Amino acid sequence: MSPANDTATRLRRLxxxxxxxxxxxxxxxxxxxxxxxxxPAALVTELEMAACYGVPPYSPDELLEIIVxxxxxxxxxxxxxxxxxxxxxxxxxxxxxxxxxxLAVPGSDEDGALSRALxxxxxxxxxxxxxxxxxTPPLLETVRGALDAGQxxxxxxxxxxxxxTGERVIVPRHLFASEGHWYVDAWCEVADGVRRxxxxxxxxxAPAGPGPSEVVPDPPPSGPTAGPEGxxxxxxxAPRGAYVPGPESRRVRIAVDPAMVWLLETIPxxxxxxxxxxxxxxxxxxxxxAWLERLLLRLGPDTLxxxxxxxxxxxxxxxxxxxxxxxxxxx
Amino acid sequence: xxxPDRLERVTDLLLVLLDxxxxxxxxxxxxxxxxxxxxxxxRRQAFERDKKLLRDEGxxxxxxxxxxxxxxxxxxxxxxxxxxxxxxxxxxxxALNLAxxxxxxxxxxxxxxxxxxxxxxxxxxxxxxLPVVDLPLVDGLPALPALFDxxxxxxxxxxxxxxxxxxxDVAGIRFRGGHWYAVGWDRDRQQARTxxxxxxxxxPVAxxxxxxxxxxxxxxxxxxxxxxxxFGTGSAVEVDVVVDAAEASRVVTELGADAVVDRxxxxxxxxxxxxxxxxxxxxxxxxxxxxxxxxxxxxxxAAVVARLEAVIGAGARP
Numbered sequence: 001m002s003p004a005n006d007t008a009t010r011l012r013r014l015x016x017x018x019x020x021x022x023x024x025x026x027x028x029x030x031x032x033x034x035x036x037x038x039x040p041a042a043l044v045t046e047l048e049m050a051a052c053y054g055v056p057p058y059s060p061d062e063l064l065e066i067i068v069x070x071x072x073x074x075x076x077x078x079x080x081x082x083x084x085x086x087x088x089x090x091x092x093x094x095x096x097x098x099x100x101x102x103l104a105v106p107g108s109d110e111d112g113a114l115s116r117a118l119x120x121x122x123x124x125x126x127x128x129x130x131x132x133x134x135x136t137p138p139l140l141e142t143v144r145g146a147l148d149a150g151q152x153x154x155x156x157x158x159x160x161x162x163x164x165t166g167e168r169v170i171v172p173r174h175l176f177a178s179e180g181h182w183y184v185d186a187w188c189e190v191a192d193g194v195r196r197x198x199x200x201x202x203x204x205x206a207p208a209g210p211g212p213s214e215v216v217p218d219p220p221p222s223g224p225t226a227g228p229e230g231x232x233x234x235x236x237x238a239p240r241g242a243y244v245p246g247p248e249s250r251r252v253r254i255a256v257d258p259a260m261v262w263l264l265e266t267i268p269x270x271x272x273x274x275x276x277x278x279x280x281x282x283x284x285x286x287x288x289x290a291w292l293e294r295l296l297l298r299l300g301p302d303t304l305x306x307x308x309x310x311x312x313x314x315x316x317x318x319x320x321x322x323x324x325x326x327x328x329x330x331x
Numbered sequence: 332x333x334x335p336d337r338l339e340r341v342t343d344l345l346l347v348l349l350d351x352x353x354x355x356x357x358x359x360x361x362x363x364x365x366x367x368x369x370x371x372x373x374r375r376q377a378f379e380r381d382k383k384l385l386r387d388e389g390x391x392x393x394x395x396x397x398x399x400x401x402x403x404x405x406x407x408x409x410x411x412x413x414x415x416x417x418x419x420x421x422x423x424x425x426a427l428n429l430a431x432x433x434x435x436x437x438x439x440x441x442x443x444x445x446x447x448x449x450x451x452x453x454x455x456x457x458x459x460x461l462p463v464v465d466l467p468l469v470d471g472l473p474a475l476p477a478l479f480d481x482x483x484x485x486x487x488x489x490x491x492x493x494x495x496x497x498x499x500d501v502a503g504i505r506f507r508g509g510h511w512y513a514v515g516w517d518r519d520r521q522q523a524r525t526x527x528x529x530x531x532x533x534x535p536v537a538x539x540x541x542x543x544x545x546x547x548x549x550x551x552x553x554x555x556x557x558x559x560x561x562f563g564t565g566s567a568v569e570v571d572v573v574v575d576a577a578e579a580s581r582v583v584t585e586l587g588a589d590a591v592v593d594r595x596x597x598x599x600x601x602x603x604x605x606x607x608x609x610x611x612x613x614x615x616x617x618x619x620x621x622x623x624x625x626x627x628x629x630x631x632x633a634a635v636v637a638r639l640e641a642v643i644g645a646g647a648r649p
Binding site: 102201 | 636
């Protein structure tokens with residue numbers, strides 16, 4: 001039996017249809033079928049069967065009133081299987097968090113309907129006090145406006161993995177927030193490919209005329225977490241968030257101070273490998289030298305790069321470069 | 332005759348259990364719900380499968396002791412099963428649906444929740460696609476729903492954190508910077524504390540509903556300190572950091588415009604941070620490489636220099 005037709009799935013779908021239908025009162029068969037991914041014939045079969053459920057001494061009408069005509073289906077509000085049901089903690093959390101998250105996106109609730117819905121939802125859930133904060137980079141609205149209007153943007157972008165600032169012309173395609181930051185996947189005319197940019201690293205953005213008229217179909221957004229740095233080629237790669245390799249990317253193996261393991265745990269691509277004595281050994285995917293420099297400096301002096309050994313030079317030379325700011329050498 | 336459809340049997344079972352005012356024994360259930368096999372063992376087996384299916388679907392099938400030979404009865408308490416109608420207007424329903432469509436929770440749980448509220452199925456697409464937000468919700472965060480439930484039922488929770496057992500009156504759940512946190516009152520430490528949910532060890536164990544005792548006037552937002560350099564317990568010191576143009580925009584986004592005390596013509600900014608954990612601040616400053624410099628006070632500047640010298644020293648060792 002296919003998973004789509006096992007009893008649990010059918011029960012869930014039946015209850016979903018009835019609860020929805022109770023609010024609608026009556027709906028065209030075609031619309032109801034499309035809504036629940038059924039053919040009209042399958043919907044009618046399922047509902048006609050359900051209309052016969054119910055057991056003596058209770059008449060079916062008391063419990064479950066479903067009327068199927070040639071064109072429409074309807075049910076009565078208040079029948080046993082058509083009333084809204086309590087949410088599990090996970091479901092309640094999911095809804096409250098989703099509403100809170102969207103409210104944290106500037107400009108997403110201009111008519112206030114989501115805020116009003118959330119008040120009602122949270123009252124029913126027992127005022128759970130869930131809050132979601134998202135960054136709001138100053139240029140988020142500019143990028144979103146260009147995306148909605150299909151506009152080109154001329155940007156100044158600081159790439160953290162290479163520690164370089166450069167000018168680019170981009171056509172935004174997708175805007176998303178992940179792991180605490182906003183990202184935009186955009187066609188980059190300099191690179192002639194799709195690149196990922198962290199919105200808070202865009203230092204300036206100016207409209208640069210309409211984008212190409214031919215609209216490339218959007219790949220479906222998928223995948224949880226964000227990529228490590230903002231400027232990788234993401235053409236046809238991995239879902240949003242997966243690590244996107246670049247020219248400087250490599251695996252680096254390091255032995256760290258056990259007290260600093262928490263920092264590695266925050267890096268999506270970092271994995272613990274065998275320990276050497278009491279020194280945990282981790283492997284990280286590194287996008288560029290500057291990225292590894294940051295990590296090694298934050299991990300502190302009790303960190304040793306095991307492989308590749310050439311990367312042992314990175315932390316001391318970065319430290320010396322920064323130290324120059326603190327002890328200017330008159331030359 | 333074809334055997335009765337199992338969906339029919341399960342649906343009838345749900346109707347009977349909802350409708351009964353008292354717990355019913357399996358024998359009584361089999362009299363009311365057609366489709367159970369005759370043999371005692373086969374009937375028990377079929378019923379147990381149906382009960383499990385209902386429970387897996389979130390139906391609170393209660394097991395209660397009853398008088399008589401059967402000893403155990405079953406029912407579904409309508410109050411535990413139904414939600415009072417939320418009274419959502421159509422535009423409010425549409426807004427909630429958009430939120431579920433635009434926020435990726437890592438699984439279809441938001442859709443299931445909407446279905447239970449009568450907002451199931453596909454919604455027609457309209458307008459420009461909204462930005463998408465990823466919220467890690469259940470993947471790797473089994474503690475989160477338990478904490479959520481503890482907040483709403485006002486229950487004290489116990490859990491392991493950094494190798495110690497904590498007893499916490501959780502006041503709220505917050506998402507910031509890509510992570511979920513629980514904010515509350517740590518009973519053993521008698522202090523407001525913030526816990527990163529992905530570092531909680533094992534599943535939190537909740538006390539009885541109403542057992543939480545969050546102190547009067549406890550403000551979860553205030554207790555949820557803004558920045559990691561606030562998590563320390565040292566005395567607060569104001570630290571000025573100059574950040575050059577390459578990173579200025581990102582830093583101002585992170586800290587808020589209020590932190591900026593000076594802006595120079597070259598687009599660098601000076602930001603002022605209130606710091607109780609100097610190590611955390613040093614880590615934050617070093618993440619900016621040579622795009623940032625601590626201007627003062629001298630002891631914090633010295634801490635940065637000491638860290639840098641230690642890294643250089645470690646690199647010089649064979």
